[in-house]
Amino acid sequence: MENPENTTQNTVSTVSQDTKNLALLLWLGTIFFGFIPSLVLYLVKKDDAYLLDQSREALNWSITVVLGMLAGFLLAIILIGILVIWVVAICNLVFCIMGVIATSSGKPFRVPFALRLIK
Template identity: 30%
Template structure:
């Protein structure tokens, strides 16, 4: 079968329908070798690749999904975390996010109960502002490679925190 295809290619080359380079590439493909090209052929469907820092940043920002539908800010980060949990960095960032989500849920429930003595309304407002600020701070840290629990976060999951200024590999030491 391979010999027939190579003979057909040879005929096409002799007739001038394909160039020598095209002939060699097709022959290598038929024989199972990789074609020797300087650049890979463009693929019709390109898969967008992101690094873990970008993924972790989006993981933090998905908490805002709860503004669209209640508890979506819990479900979406949880699914994202579980889908890439094998990556150590994303796993740690997922723990950070879940610590805050569960903490803020507890704080919110306590604030709702305290609404009967009016102070709960103020606590809900403060919690709302803290959630926005902490989520943005966490997203910015995650994009820089920093693992840090949110302030006021109850530690349901053990998180290995890093310094605010991460050490960049292969950089000169100060």
């Protein structure tokens, strides 16, 4: 009899420490510089699958934040936009910190409310 645990293979890929550090800096840079760090790493680091995935996720989140801020500025005419701007800014800070925490241990991070425009 074969043990069912032996027939399944765990395909957990190990992520190098350099890749974890770059992904951590990517999410940290997204807080301060918006979409620029994610766009640079997305265009430069095509050979690393984990870093490409995280830069794509951070870029999608940055685009979502820009669209949310734009909507907030447009709605500022009727005063509800100020609330929208605050909510988007707080969500940006919280989700980027969650990204920093997840990527520091090498786990893939997905923002729940991001528009997936870049696949």
